[in-house]
Amino acid sequence: MTLAAHPHAVRPLRKRIADASEPYLYSAPALILIIAVMLVPLVLGISYAFRDIQLLNPLSGGFIGLDHFRALSEDQAFFRALRNTLWWTGASVFLQFLFGLILALLLDKPFAGRGLAQALVFLPWAVPSFLAGLNWAWLFNPVIGPLPHWMHALGILDAPNNILSDPHLAMWGPIVANVWWGIPFFAITLLAALQAIPRDLYEAASIDGAGPVQRFLSITLPFLAPTIAITILLRTVWISNFADLIVVMTNGGPADRTQIVASYIFTQAFRRLDFGYASAIALVLLVLLLAYSMLIVLLRQTLLNKG
Amino acid sequence: MRSKPFLTVAHRLAILAYIVVALFPLFWLLKVSVTPNDLLYSEGVRMWPSRATFEHYTFVIAHSAFPTFFKNSLIVAGSTAVAVTILASLAGYALSRFRFRAKYWIVALMLITQMFPLVMLVAPIFKMLSPLGLTNSLTGLIIVYTAFNVPFATFLMQSFFDGIPKDLEEAAMIDGATQFVAFRQIILPLTLPGIAATLGFVFTAAWSELLFALMLISGNDAATFPVGLLTFVSKFSVDFGQMMAAGILALIPACLFFLLIQRYLVQGLTAGAVKG
Known part of the structure; x- marks a missing residue:
């Protein structure tokens, strides 16, 4: 039985x-x-992070407890890099998201030649990041690039100089390159989410007399919200870890003005071969990113529960 | 309801603006690569040189190490793409079709790996690979890139599998096929767009990777394109024409792959990722 x-x-x-x-x-x-x-x-x-690891020093390797973190708490260059990381990540993610969302909304409407337009506007994402960096460094170079001359003509710059060598403006160089390169990622994921919204919802809403703005606010945005939250979370983490463009375009200079934490780790590990200290910095970055991710996930959960 | 002509024009103009911004830097790369050296500075800001030449391309192909870099990058990106797609198809299928105890943990592990600062892994991976003789070798790079790309590719493949009805393999299994046979002979052929998207996605990622290539490779023999182009910058007094010609050559495979797959990428994300 x-x-x-x-x-x-x-x-x-x-x-x-x-x-x-x-x-x-x-x-x-x-x-x-x-x-x-x-x-x-x-x-x-x-x-x-708790050991003394230097690649060229065979005597290194011993445990040193929290020494790296003590050194780190007094390292002005690290704190500057931390501030730069905030600025670099915040500006890049915000602009990529904004332009990516607009592009996704534009591409969501059917029109003749949409397939081709989509392939072309997504193309920057296929450009290897190091090449995107070099390419934009060249564009900002007044000797062979047009951008400084155009910005001078428009009155944005006093003289056609290279903004990458101007300590006050240098960070805009990698940010512009990053935005150009990253718009397609947001556009692709948001477009996919847009196309998954049932079309009859819009029809029902227009029959009920809802205008385009109202339809966007009451249908599109709520449907996109989970995707937006998760892509912004992923992109923030990726971009704050993303040193390629900065290493290639400015190498942290001039005067450390574009040094972010990720490129600072890279400098410590490869220029100075101090892997122990580099790992300590990386650990701090990891903890900060985990805290940030948990915050976003909690926020998303509360939003979902409310909805 | 027809939209107003004014809105239609604004919409097309906005699309056009995006296309121009997306393509202009690439156009400039092309323009400098065909500009003869003597015109480089005098016609620096002209949209197209008064005289075009392919001499930079012939120099780069015939007299530099770029053909080696090209071959290395092709081997690394190609092998990585194939390896990742195989592993991600298997793992993605498990996540899509089975309910099992460790599923939650596997998903969590893969999500967390997306959060690491990869720079943090640089030192340990170097120390692990060097006694195995895998530094300065293409095999080492392939292994590292494969691991880095498997998590995202698994989610991508899972979303493609989710879009295929379960009845298909259930019917085959009633006819006596094992699940693996059903997977290989029925499901995989149906996911070809997904496989193409994953292959293309990983190929482009591996083709562009810079930090680990810089760290793990020191000689010219095993250098990939990014490393080669960077050493080019420092070694020669900047010859922009040649560098940009090399850049254009580096761009071709990645762009070709991407143009082929971008459509499937949107499809795949629509099919599954949004539901999750």
Whole structure:
């Protein structure tokens, strides 16, 4: 009777084990690789933050407790990099999101040649980031690029100089390059979300007499909100970790004005080969990003619960 | 309800503005790459040089190490794309079709990996790979890139699998096929657009990666395009024409791949990611 009540219990043990392990077999190769190449190095990296690790010094490697963090708390360059990171990330994410949302809304309307237009405006994302950096560095260079001359003609610049060598303006160079490069990411994800909104909702709303602005506020935005939250979260984390453009365009200069935490870590690790200190900075960055992510996830949860 | 002509014109103009902004930097790259050296400065701001030349391209292809860089990048990006797509198809299928205890943890692990500052992994990975002889080797780069790209690719593949009805493989399994056979012979062929999107996405990502390539590779023999182009900047007194010609060459494979797949990328994200 018990057997009849639990029909799966009569299946042979071997078959049951095989069934239960099947999903694990599918995901094992990916998992093993992620653990070996990402998780183990992360744990090692965290341990480096408490050790004296210098690549060229064979005597290094001992545990030094919190020494790196003590040094870090007095490191003015680090705090400057932290402020620069806020500015770099905030401006880049905001502008990418704004222009990406507008582009997604424009592309959501059917029109002749939409496929081609979409392929062309998404193209910057395919440009390798180092090349995007070099390309924009060239565009800002008055010797071979038109931008300084145009900005001079428009009265934005007093003289056609390279803004990348002007300490007060230099950060705008990588930000502009980053916005150009990152708009497609927002546009692609937001466009995908837009196309998933049931069309009859809009029809029903216009029959009820809702204008375009009202339809946008009461249908589009609420539907997009979860996607917006998750893409902004991902992009913020990626961009604050994203040193390529800055390393290529300004290398942190002039006078450290464009040094962000990620490029500062890179400098510590590769120019000075001080892996211990670099890991300590990276750990601080990781903790800050985790705190930020948790905040956004909580916010999203409360918003979803309310809706 | 027809929209007003004024709005239509504004809409087309806005699209046009986006296209111009997106393409202008690439156009400028092309323009400088065909400008002869003697006109580079005198016609610096002209939209097109009075005389165009391919001499920079022939120099880069015949007299520099760029063909090697090109070959290395092709090997690394191609192998990474294939490896990631295979691993991500398997893992994405598991996440899409099975309910199992560790699923939640696997998803959490993959999400968290998106949050790491990758710079933090630079030092440990270097120390781990160097005794294995995998620094300064293309194999090492392929392994590292594959691991970095698997999480996002898995989510992408999962969303494509989610878009395919379950009945298909259930019917095959009633006919006696095992789930793996059903997966390989019925589901995979249906996900070809998804596979194309994943391949293209990963290829472009691996083609452009700079930091780890800089760190793991020191010689010219195993250098990929980004590293090669950067050393070019520092080694020669800046020859803009040649650098931009090399840049255009570096751009071609990534853009080709991307043009082919961008449509599927939007489709795939529409199919699944939004539901989650």
